[in-house]
Amino acid sequence: MATTQQLENITTQVRRDILRMVHKVNSGHPGGSLGCAEFFVTLYNEIMDRKDDFDMDGIGEDLFFLSNGHISPVYYSVLARAGYFPVEELNTFRIINTRLQGHPTTHEGLPGVRIASGSLGQGMSVALGAAQAKKLNGCNHIVYSLHGDGELQEGQNWEAIMYAAGNKVDNIIATVDLNGQQIDGSTDTVLPMGSVKGKFEAFGWTVIEIEEGNNVDAILKGMAEAKALTGKGKPICVLLKTVMGNGVDFMMHTHAWHGKAPNDEQLAIGLAQNTETLGDY
Amino acid sequence: MKTYENQGNKDTRSGFGAGLTELGKTNENVVALCADLIGSLKMDDFKKNHPERFFQVGIAEANMIGLAAGLTIGGKIPFTGTFANFSTGRVYDQIRQSVAYSDKNVKICASHAGLTLGEDGATHQILEDIGLMKMLPGMTVINPCDYNQTKAATIAIAEHHGPVYLRFGRPKVANFTPENQKFEIGKALHLQDGNDVTIVATGHLVWEALEAAKALNEKGISAEIINIHTIKPLDAKAIIDSVSKTKCIVTAEEHNHLGGLGESVARVLSQHKPTPQEFVATNDTFGESGTPAQLMEKYGLNSDAIVKACEKAIKRK
Numbered sequence: 001m002a003t004t005q006q007l008e009n010i011t012t013q014v015r016r017d018i019l020r021m022v023h024k025v026n027s028g029h030p031g032g033s034l035g036c037a038e039f040f041v042t043l044y045n046e047i048m049d050r051k052d053d054f055d056m057d058g059i060g061e062d063l064f065f066l067s068n069g070h071i072s073p074v075y076y077s078v079l080a081r082a083g084y085f086p087v088e089e090l091n092t093f094r095i096i097n098t099r100l101q102g103h104p105t106t107h108e109g110l111p112g113v114r115i116a117s118g119s120l121g122q123g124m125s126v127a128l129g130a131a132q133a134k135k136l137n138g139c140n141h142i143v144y145s146l147h148g149d150g151e152l153q154e155g156q157n158w159e160a161i162m163y164a165a166g167n168k169v170d171n172i173i174a175t176v177d178l179n180g181q182q183i184d185g186s187t188d189t190v191l192p193m194g195s196v197k198g199k200f201e202a203f204g205w206t207v208i209e210i211e212e213g214n215n216v217d218a219i220l221k222g223m224a225e226a227k228a229l230t231g232k233g234k235p236i237c238v239l240l241k242t243v244m245g246n247g248v249d250f251m252m253h254t255h256a257w258h259g260k261a262p263n264d265e266q267l268a269i270g271l272a273q274n275t276e277t278l279g280d281y
Numbered sequence: 282m283k284t285y286e287n288q289g290n291k292d293t294r295s296g297f298g299a300g301l302t303e304l305g306k307t308n309e310n311v312v313a314l315c316a317d318l319i320g321s322l323k324m325d326d327f328k329k330n331h332p333e334r335f336f337q338v339g340i341a342e343a344n345m346i347g348l349a350a351g352l353t354i355g356g357k358i359p360f361t362g363t364f365a366n367f368s369t370g371r372v373y374d375q376i377r378q379s380v381a382y383s384d385k386n387v388k389i390c391a392s393h394a395g396l397t398l399g400e401d402g403a404t405h406q407i408l409e410d411i412g413l414m415k416m417l418p419g420m421t422v423i424n425p426c427d428y429n430q431t432k433a434a435t436i437a438i439a440e441h442h443g444p445v446y447l448r449f450g451r452p453k454v455a456n457f458t459p460e461n462q463k464f465e466i467g468k469a470l471h472l473q474d475g476n477d478v479t480i481v482a483t484g485h486l487v488w489e490a491l492e493a494a495k496a497l498n499e500k501g502i503s504a505e506i507i508n509i510h511t512i513k514p515l516d517a518k519a520i521i522d523s524v525s526k527t528k529c530i531v532t533a534e535e536h537n538h539l540g541g542l543g544e545s546v547a548r549v550l551s552q553h554k555p556t557p558q559e560f561v562a563t564n565d566t567f568g569e570s571g572t573p574a575q576l577m578e579k580y581g582l583n584s585d586a587i588v589k590a591c592e593k594a595i596k597r598k
Contacts, residue, residue, distance in 0.1 A: 057356050065351075106383050114354050116383040119374050125344045126379055129351020129359075132336065136312070137355050156375070159341035163348070167336075 017077035054111035067123020084112035121154025150182030165204030291428035293449035298323025300435025365394035395535035406568035412540020426487035433464035469516035475505035493587035538562035557597035
């Protein structure tokens with residue numbers, strides 16, 4: 001089992017990867033990626049029971065689906081650092097002929113990715129389908145998914161949320177990145193969503209809240225609690241309260257870095273705040 | 282002239298239901314999903330025989346497509362069922378991203394396609410679905426002509442790895458192809474030899490083409506008839522070989538002339554063998570309420586319309 005310090009070290013390196021990836025191609029989505037770095041690192045290194053070799057069907061292991069595909073930089077960095085493909089390949093992010101497309105896809109055969117995402121609101125349904133397949137296959141592993149909070153404005157989510165409870169899909173843990181930001185501003189100004197917790201509960205889900213979504217110990221504790229609640233007839237939602245742009249001070253608490261890359265000077269500042277740990281790619 | 286006997290009118294959707302029932306027995310990986318239209322899609326038997334493999338998703342088609350994509354991860358072969366309109370236009374982006382772009386082995390099975398849905402009117406009569414689906418990279422598009430062929434196609438697509446759009450309809454129409462036929466995806470069926478004009482038809486229009494050939498024969502015109510059940514991939518060779526002999530062609534489909542079979546045929550011919558072509562298809566329009574026969578007449582999709590189109594095509598040689 002990894003120590004808190006080890007997980008934090010990986011997270012620091014992942015932050016560097018994110019900044020360098022989006023800087024190199026002057027495009028991509030650093031804000032949400034940085035906000036979810038601790039979650040991804042904890043999920044892939046500690047929480048999920050997964051096999052080293054990638055296999056699309058994923059029978060006999062936990063699965064993860066990223067619904068808000070624009071935070072691909074954190075996904076790619078964590079997948080590479082978890083051994084799914086060489087970390088040097090992070091150099092190819094968004095470059096022609098790459099497997100690391102702007103938004104994740106299975107189309108180029110990148111190990112670790114099981115569905116394309118980018119057009120928002122589709123990942124919950126896919127994750128539920130995979131969860132149903134696990135039940136049919138007699139596989140007791142769990143399906144994890146991640147969704148943006150702004151993404152919940154897409155109606156398909158609520159079809160899926162209703163379906164999951166109605167059909168007692170209790171082998172799914174769907175996490176919502178509750179950072180309160182979307183492209184045009186705060187979620188409260190763009191389209192106020194009221195109580196996300198209240199909505200999930202009203203739809204019949206069990207909700208776990210992780211108040212410190214950028215703290216690996218808090219994530220470990222909350223996800224363990226969520227896992228313990230699977231198999232009890234109700235789908236599980238984790239509300240992960242994160243800070244967009246976490247770990248790079250000028251990117252934090254704002255939607256400004258949702259889809260904007262740092263310039264050379266900003267990159268240097270960001271990297272200085274996150275010293276190399278595992279080694280840059 | 283080869284003649285085909287109508288073994289009795291049957292709906293193609295029942296052919297789908299029968300095929301699905303068969304698959305339920307023979308392929309344990311086949312699962313079925315339906316958006317509150319089990320009776321209309323004839324999925325009752327599969328549901329009854331295999332309740333654990335059947336998913337009622339409610340009136341939520343977008344979720345259905347996503348669930349189907351997810352079910353493939355773990356080796357399942359999902360067949361989704363709803364009307365053609367709700368199978369395509371309503372969920373285009375879900376099919377595009379979660380199924381086609383993601384290379385998922387989902388079979389999108391669509392009933393009540395085209396005008397022959399009848400009285401429900403234009404909201405339910407999609408005439409654009411072939412175009413929508415054939416434009417998606419990797420998507421196979423199949424529009425069988427009768428009950429027997431729809432059953433065979435349903436069974437065949439389970440063996441094909443990749444996304445498939447299977448289009449069929451509501452009314453009882455002539456059932457004239459062999460029972461228990463082998464269905465080969467992408468292989469055009471040569472129904473009748475002729476020298477003066479080639480008729481390439483799909484779906485319900487295949488029987489109309491056979492009827493048209495009889496009328497043409499009485500006028501001394503010999504029509505070659507090809508049943509194109511697979512619109513994508515298109516059997517280009519069968520079409521080119523036929524027009525090499527007849528020198529003109531009529532395409533016939535229950536679909537808009539924009540984006541349908543006719544356009545696919547025109548693309549092949551303009552590249553390989555420019556040939557005078559006439560289109561029996563709807564003319565960039567929505568449908569309306571009426572009986573299937575009334576609608577097919579009003580919108581020019583019956584055997585009379587095919588006869589007129591053939592005469593016009595022959596004059597253009």
